[in-house]
Amino acid sequence: MLKAFRQYIKEPVVMILTIFMIISLLTFVAYPLVSILQTSFFENNMFSLRYYAQLLIEKALQKIVLQSFIVAATSSTFSLIIGFLLAYALARTDIPGKAFLSIAALIPLVAPPYIAALSMILLFGPNGLFIKTNIYGFWGIVLAQTFSWLPVAFLMIYSTFVSIPKSLEDAGATLGASGPRVFRSITIPLMTPALVSSFITLFMLNMADFGNPIIIGGGYGVLATRIYIEVEGLQRFGMASVLGVLLLAIAVPTYLLSKYAARKSYAIITGKPTRIEPRPTKPVIRYTLGAFSYGIVAFILLIYATVIYGSFTKIWGYDFTLTLKHYNTLTMGGMGVVWNSFKVAIMAAIITGILGTLIAWLFVKKNPPLKNFFEYLALTPLAIPGTVIGLGYVIAFNKPPLLLTGTLWIIIFSIVFRELPVAILSNEGVLKQISTSLEDASASLGAGTLRTFTKIVLPLARNGFFSGFVYTFMQGMITLSAVIFLYTGRTILASISIIRQAEAGRIGYACAISTVLIATVLASLIAFRILAGKRGLEMFSFGVK
Incomplete structure (x- = not known):
């Protein structure tokens, strides 16, 4: 311990960065969580368990908890089944047009997830384009969530499919096993850890989802929307905090379980050269899976085409005359919300990219004091639902000494520290590949810590920086749940405006x-890709060919 401290004294830059990291993580990660816990246990500055007792007594709240589990489990199951079949079709069959299918299946990744709910109302609502029905409620939420998070299931399952050597399945067939038996005895057991991990990840996303339930939920309440009602409608921060603690109690163990499931895998990379090629498929399977895959992709495209069409429609459901009036209204004053989103996203992306690179460098190369504790703290937001983060920020930073409420900075910091774990992990993966001998050589030639970092480490780690930057920018542009409590009339974002307009019935707008x-x-991603150049293209590749 003393030796490490002396080493830090010799490197004042590292010591300053470590202190800055500790203060930042304690302020913007730990403090909001502690504030939620404190608010849940104290009422009028007196310790109280009243809100917890109310949760145990009030049937309506218990019903919401049960409904949250049911809708999350149902949506996750549907996403998992569809994602599995789609991944199998692209990885294990010779259906045509796989490049198109893979790209189209990933479209929801670059769009706000709550757009699916808006589209379902246009397609199947009371004034639906295809079917006029009451889509609001349980099945509306399930349908929207299923297609919102489908790319997550597809990517996780597809990556496992392509990592399974074809030789293992061929060996089973050579020994006389039929196709179905090979699938049951070899493929499914090898896929089980990925399937379990995918389901748990989907369950976490659906439990924390706020946008889809608030748009299409109707009277079907879930935890995320109930927290919003407690704060915005009833002004009961104590009960909102209790529900936030409950959501945390569900999300954190679920996240840890997903990490455990991801580690429970089989050694299937043997070192022998193998080329993954789809085998010739029986016509009936080929045509069935092909029709299924194109049907799913067609529906995904329909979801977003409907929203675009709705933006040009005069009055949806009554007058489908094409018009530019909604865009005219937008250009006459509504573009401010898009500009706010862009400003917030770009500033958050820059801060997250820099902060993620610096913190990862400290963890990987400098071994700071209490490294394990601060690494866990830095990665904690991965397991925290956005609604809980937003609640923690509005409670923690609504009073001196850090009075940030009403400013863009509280929104920016909420995005930065929510997406920071992704930036840290992407940078850690890159930095671990950089030999320490390069930094040692720089130091031996007289370069200081700061010069070594800027001239050697940072250029070699630029892919990690760009990955964190682009991911944070995408999430910052479409974020909703983490900022729903944090905006004012001057700082309203595009995502919040979409919700407000949909609630008011201004669907076209x-x-x-x-x-x-x-x-x-999309335009920003194209620009980033051009700026990143060939060496930065990997951050835009999802690994699907």
Whole structure:
């Protein structure tokens, strides 16, 4: 311990960065969580368990907890089944057009997840394009969540499919096993850890989802929307904090379980050269899976095409005359919300990229005091639902000494520290590949810590920086649950405006904002890709060929 401290004294830059990291993590990660816990246990500055007792007594709250589990489990199951079949079709069959299918299946990744709920209302609501029905409620939420998070299931399962050597399945067939038996005895056991991990990840996302339930939930309450009602409607921060603690109590163990499931895998990479090629498929399977895959992709495209069409429609359900009035309204004053989103996203992305690189460098190369504790603290937001983060920030930073409420900075910091774990992990993966001998050689030539970092480490770790930057920018542009408590009239974002317009029945205007938001994200990603150059292309690749 003393030796490490002396080493830090010799490197004042490292010591300053470590102190800055500790203060930042304690302030913007630990303090909001402690504030939620404190608010849940104290009422009028007196210790109280009243809100916890109310949770145990009030049937309506218990019903909401049960409904949250049911809808999350149902949506996750549907996403898992569809994602599995789609991944199997692309990885294990010779259906045509796989490049198109893989790209189209990933479209929801660059669009706000709550756009699916808006589209379901347009397609199947009371004024639905295809079917006029009451889509609001349980099945509306399930349908929207299923397709919102489908790319997550697809990517996780597909990556496991392509990592399974074809020779293992061929060996089973050579020994006389039929196709179905090979699938049951070899493929499924090898896929089980990925399937379990995918389901748990989907369950976490659906439990924490706020956008889809608030748009299409109707009277079907879930924990995320109930927390919002407790704060915005009833002004009961104590009960909101209790529900936030409950959501945390569900999310954190679920996250740890997903990490455990991801580690429970089989050694299937043997070192022998293998080329993964889809085997010839029986016509009936080929045509069935092909029809299924194209049907799913067609519905995904329909979801977003409907929103775009809705933005050009005069009055959805009554007058489908094409018009630009919604965009005219947007250009006459509504573009401010998109500009706010862009400012917040770009500033959060820059801060997260820099902070993620610096913290990862400290963890990987400098071994700071209490490294394990602060590494766990830095990665904690991975397991925290956005609604809980937003609640923690509005409680913690609504009073001196850090009075940030009402400013863009509280929104920016909420995005930065929510997405920081991704930036840290992406940078750690890159930094671990950089030999320490390069930094030692620089030091032996007289370069200081700061010069070594800027001239050697940072250029070699630029892919990690760009990964954190782009991911944070995408999430910052479409974020909703973490900022729903933090905005004011001057700091309203595009995502919040979409929700507000949809609630007010101005569907065409909501669709116009959604279309502009998606176009802005896509245009920005193209610009980032050009700026990153060939060496930075990996951050835009999802590994699907």
